[in-house]
Amino acid sequence: MAGSTLASLALVLVGVASPAVAAAQSIQAADVATAATSVGGGDCKPTHKPKPKQNKHDGPRAADFEATALGYDKCDEGRQGPPGPRGPRGPKGDTGPAGATGATGATGADGATGATGATGNDGAPGATGATGATGNDGAPGATGATGATGTDGAPGATGATGATGTDGAPGATGATGATGASECLDIDAVWDNNAREFRSTLPGDGNAYAGIRRLAGPNAGTWVWYDLTTNPQGQYPDGACGISIGDQANVLAIEVVTTAGVIWETSCDVNTGPGTLSCDGVWSPLTLQPDANDPDLRRGAATAPIRPMDPNHLPKGLK
Numbered sequence: 001m002a003g004s005t006l007a008s009l010a011l012v013l014v015g016v017a018s019p020a021v022a023a024a025q026s027i028q029a030a031d032v033a034t035a036a037t038s039v040g041g042g043d044c045k046p047t048h049k050p051k052p053k054q055n056k057h058d059g060p061r062a063a064d065f066e067a068t069a070l071g072y073d074k075c076d077e078g079r080q081g082p083p084g085p086r087g088p089r090g091p092k093g094d095t096g097p098a099g100a101t102g103a104t105g106a107t108g109a110d111g112a113t114g115a116t117g118a119t120g121n122d123g124a125p126g127a128t129g130a131t132g133a134t135g136n137d138g139a140p141g142a143t144g145a146t147g148a149t150g151t152d153g154a155p156g157a158t159g160a161t162g163a164t165g166t167d168g169a170p171g172a173t174g175a176t177g178a179t180g181a182s183e184c185l186d187i188d189a190v191w192d193n194n195a196r197e198f199r200s201t202l203p204g205d206g207n208a209y210a211g212i213r214r215l216a217g218p219n220a221g222t223w224v225w226y227d228l229t230t231n232p233q234g235q236y237p238d239g240a241c242g243i244s245i246g247d248q249a250n251v252l253a254i255e256v257v258t259t260a261g262v263i264w265e266t267s268c269d270v271n272t273g274p275g276t277l278s279c280d281g282v283w284s285p286l287t288l289q290p291d292a293n294d295p296d297l298r299r300g301a302a303t304a305p306i307r308p309m310d311p312n313h314l315p316k317g318l319k
Contacts, residue, residue, distance in 0.1 A: 184241030184242070186201065187199065189245065191215070196215060198210065198245055201243065208227075212270070226268065228254065231283070236264075238258065242257045250272060252269075262289065264285055265285075266282060
């Protein structure tokens with residue numbers, strides 16, 4: 001490409017320079033012809049042969065100019081005629097040398113890492129090697145000789161009796177153990193006119209409970225129990241062994257009797273709407289206790305038991 005470009009540029013320069021060269025040669029030739037004519041007659045060959053510079057690209061036109069304008073044709077020294085037509089373009093010049101190699105461009109950025117190839121399938125497991133032969137048992141070692149029995153050492157002297165130590169301080173009193181189960185078990189129950197059942201019980205754990213349940217409605221059969229021993233005053237009587245319950249005007253009266261024969265009582269209010277109890281667990285001894293002047297409530301062995309009787313056969317005093 002570089003050679004072609006230089007050749008084209010040379011052709012352009014030749015095309016521009018050729019008319020100027022021809023004009024210069026024409027002027028030079030005219031000067032020579034005038035000088036030859038002024039010599040006059042004689043040998044018509046000029047004594048000086050000016051050789052105009054010929055452009056290699058002018059071809060035959062330059063040769064024609066040299067033969068005609070300089071008068072080398074047997075003394076035919078007329079004036080220089082007009083320039084002849086431009087000859088054909090000469091052959092293409094040789095390709096010029098190749099241009100220097102351009103600088104190496106910067107190294108391009110690395111391309112993105114390609115996707116990881118799929119994991120190849122596991123190879124087939126190799127065959128199990130053969131079991132090696134069992135080695136021979138080594139020879140048992142020789143039994144070592146029994147060492148001699150050492151002599152008993154002399155008994156050591158009895159040590160002196162140490163001084164009696166001082167008595168330690170008494171240990172702290174241990175915590176009171178949990179109350180054992182009571183042998184007193186009792187229960188009592190009462191119904192009211194609103195289809196509710198109330199119960200009081202001594203289950204044998206040292207506590208007393210009151211309960212309520214509905215006999216009809218959505219919560220029928222579900223008992224709600226209240227502990228009657230957890231009161232701020234801590235007045236629940238010790239040794240309670242029997243319990244009873246009574247209902248009057250939405251107030252429950254609950255009584256216990258101790259193993260000492262003392263009767264204690266507490267009360268609970270009945271909340272008729274939700275069907276719950278409000279029990280404060282405050283106990284107090286019954287105002288009137290049995291005493292020695294009360295009639296003997298025990299039935300004598302000789303007394304016949306009272307049985308239900310036909311009203312028509314009751315004594316006249318009971319009718």
